Structures are given as C-alpha cells and as structure tokens.
Amino acid sequence: MVLKLYGYPTSTCTLRVAVTLKEKNVPFEFIPVDLVGGQHKTPAFTANQPFGQVPYIVEDDGFQMYESRAIARYIAAKYAGVGEQLIPKDLRESAIFEQGASIELTDYEPFVSGLAWExxxxxxYGGTKDEKRAESLLATWRSKLDAYDKILGQQKYIGGNKITLADLFHLPYGSVLLGIGIDEFSSRPNVARWWNDITSRPSWQAIKDGL
Ligand SMILES: N[C@@H](CCC(=O)N[C@@H](CS)C(=O)NCC(=O)O)C(=O)O
Structure with a gap:
C-alpha cells in the first residue's frame, strides 16, 4: 500500500501536497473527493478532516493528517534524505526559510486566493464579481510583489538561496492567476526569474494541470 492523498484534482491545497510528494519521489495514490457533490461535508469525510476540506493524507500504517502546509512539512521532514532538503537544517537557513514560508501565508495567499475567487x-459557483474588492486586492498584491522583487534580487529563492517548501507553496495559486490572464510576475525581473525557475521543476510539471 502507498500513501493515499484525498483531494480534488485541481485544488490548490491538494496540489501543494502533491508537488511536495513528487519533489520527494514518494509514490502516492490520489483519491478524488467529490467537492461538487458535497462529499467533503458528509460525516464520513469530516471524521477525517473536521473542517470538511481537502486535502488529507493516510499512510499505510494508518497515520493520517490534514492541512496542506503541515502535510508538506511532514513529508519534507520524513524524506529529508531524498532529493532537495526543502526545510533547511542549519539554524539560520531554517530561520530564513520560515521567513519565506510566513511571507507566503500572510503577504501572498490572502491576495492571490482573493483574486482567484473574484x-x-x-x-x-453562480456568484458575481465584486469589482471594487478585486481592484483593491490587485493593487495590494502588486505592492507585495514589488517587495518580492527586492527580496529575490538578493536571494535566489523566497526561503533563501536553495529551493524550499516556501517556494513550492507559491505554485498552485500563482498558476491559477496566470491561467486566468493575471500576470504580475513577468514584468518584475527577479520575480520572473524565480517563477520560471520553480515552475519548470519536474515535480510541478508533472501535476500542474491537475491530478
Ligand atoms: N488550510 C487548509 C485549507 C483547505 C481548503 O481550503 N481546501 C479547499 C480546496 S483548496 C476546500 O476543500 N474547499 C471546499 C470547502 O471549503 O468547502 C489547507 O491548507 O489544507
């Protein structure tokens, strides 16, 4: 038996875990959850993920957990000896990794996810776009990316000079926005260089269009 990844084929959170598994060459079985049909809100599902959201994983010995970034950290730690380190061991390299991972959570995800929704x-889902909110999100995200461009002018990756989970965490939502024609990456030289670098990784290429 291999690790089971319960998720939705194009869900950003599911892809965050999948790219980490691919990066570490961990074989896994993808089990699609019917988000459209509401499977994730059934008692059988919330027994495994109390918030009624994807993804969650189950290992062959029965260990299971949810929260995409926490799962990615677990996989990176468990398979630390395989491929890239993804979470640095050195204290200060690890601190800069944490800085990058925190930036993704606070200065990136709220804006990219808001823009993707709007x-x-x-x-x-049959709703209407809130133009004002979309404009405001875009303006803030642009200023955040200006800061990213400065950071990436001084270091190769967002979590330091080596690829880390902090970079991988950016991939799914950034790709959703590019897919709907919102390109704020290519006009910023350091961001563009970084984005091309991380999106060309075989791990992301293998899953970027969905599982
Ligand atoms: N913090 C959670 C968020 C999970 C989440 O938002 N999952 C979305 C898909 S990306 C979902 O299940 N949406 C359906 C819903 O919330 O009803 C994680 O990172 O795993």
Missing part, C-alpha cells in the same frame, strides 16, 4: 471561482 476573477474565477465566484462566477463558477
């Missing part, structure tokens, strides 16, 4: 998902 420009894509809301309409998919």
């Amino acid at each position: 420009n894509k998902f809301t309409q998919m």
Whole structure:
C-alpha cells in the first residue's frame, strides 16, 4: 500500500501536497473527493478532516493528517534524505526559510486566493464579481510583489538561496492567476526569474494541470 492523498484534482491545497510528494519521489495514490457533490461535508469525510476540506493524507500504517502546509512539512521532514532538503537544517537557513514560508501565508495567499475567487471561482459557483474588492486586492498584491522583487534580487529563492517548501507553496495559486490572464510576475525581473525557475521543476510539471 502507498500513501493515499484525498483531494480534488485541481485544488490548490491538494496540489501543494502533491508537488511536495513528487519533489520527494514518494509514490502516492490520489483519491478524488467529490467537492461538487458535497462529499467533503458528509460525516464520513469530516471524521477525517473536521473542517470538511481537502486535502488529507493516510499512510499505510494508518497515520493520517490534514492541512496542506503541515502535510508538506511532514513529508519534507520524513524524506529529508531524498532529493532537495526543502526545510533547511542549519539554524539560520531554517530561520530564513520560515521567513519565506510566513511571507507566503500572510503577504501572498490572502491576495492571490482573493483574486482567484473574484476573477474565477465566484462566477463558477453562480456568484458575481465584486469589482471594487478585486481592484483593491490587485493593487495590494502588486505592492507585495514589488517587495518580492527586492527580496529575490538578493536571494535566489523566497526561503533563501536553495529551493524550499516556501517556494513550492507559491505554485498552485500563482498558476491559477496566470491561467486566468493575471500576470504580475513577468514584468518584475527577479520575480520572473524565480517563477520560471520553480515552475519548470519536474515535480510541478508533472501535476500542474491537475491530478
Ligand atoms: N488550510 C487548509 C485549507 C483547505 C481548503 O481550503 N481546501 C479547499 C480546496 S483548496 C476546500 O476543500 N474547499 C471546499 C470547502 O471549503 O468547502 C489547507 O491548507 O489544507
């Protein structure tokens, strides 16, 4: 038996875990959850993920957990000896990794997810776009990316000079926005260099269009 990843084929949170598994060459079985049909809100599902969200993983000895970034950290630690380190061991390298991972959570995800909802998902679910909110999110995200460009002018990756989970965490939502024509990456030289670098990794290429 291999690790089971319960998720949705194109969900950003599911892809965050999948790219980490691919990066570490961990074989896994993807088990699709019917988000459209509401499977994730059933008692059988919330027994495994109390918030009724994907993803969660189950290992062959029965160990299971949820929260995409926490799962990625677990996988990176468990398979530390395989491929890239993804979470540095050195104290100060680890501190800069944590800095980058925190930036993703506070200065990136709220804006990219908001923009993805306003420009894509809301309409998919029959809602209407809130133009004012979308404009405000875009303006803030642009200023955040200006800061990213400065950071990436001084270091190769967002979590230091080596690829880490902090970089991988950026991939799913950034790709959603590019897919709907919101490109704030290519006009910023250091961000563009970084984005091309991380998106060209075989791990991401293998899953970027969904599982
Ligand atoms: N913090 C959670 C968020 C999980 C989450 O938002 N999952 C979304 C898909 S990316 C979901 O299940 N949405 C359906 C819902 O919330 O009803 C994680 O990172 O795993």
